[in-house]
Amino acid sequence: GENVEQHPSTLSVQEGDSAVIKCTYSDSASNYFPWYKQELGKGPQLIIDIRSNVGEKKDQRIAVTLNKTAKHFSLHITETQPEDSAVYFCAASRGYGNKLVFGAGTILRVKS
């Protein structure tokens, strides 16, 4: 089955700096790659997603890149703010049934 690895497990940055989180996946049939943000005591919330027919997607300060050949995808957050502090999860699915396989998560701390 699919296996998703996520790095780093914790990331501390200064406010205004960029943050990058990387994930690799094993199943070449995976074609949907969402990123979720989870705040303390809450359920995960989608921040951006990308499909396998696209190499890059951007939404304001957040961007995701996908390299299908290498089976890895990355989340880029620019101009980080204290409210970006949270746990971030990458995930992968084969595109039907939304059977997501998650990475272990990255704790992002933005220091002001």
Next chain:
Amino acid sequence: NAGVTQTPKFQVLKTGQSMTLQCAQDMNHEYMSWYRQDPGMGLRLIHYSVGAGITDQGEVPNGYNVSRSTTEDFPLRLLSAAPSQTSVYFCASSPETRQGDTEAFFGQGTRLTVV
């Protein structure tokens, strides 16, 4: 719209007891699923459903049962609780679309402790 509603928010069970975690969505989504979240392991899929009357196992189904008699509800049953089932449980729903999987909406979670 309430979105995805899970009850209860907190629960303590004794080993061997059974209980049902409730999940309801009001967005008319076809897909619903249950995940458990353990420290350092992300979320793992327990069971999922692609429509009323259709359920299937995920990555960690042992010790859990589900049913989907309506589009709105997807309860998760613990048959005989064990300490290893201490976790935070999340229910999620998402629509079926032509382009494939899309945003999953998660509930607020149920924190379950088995003693």
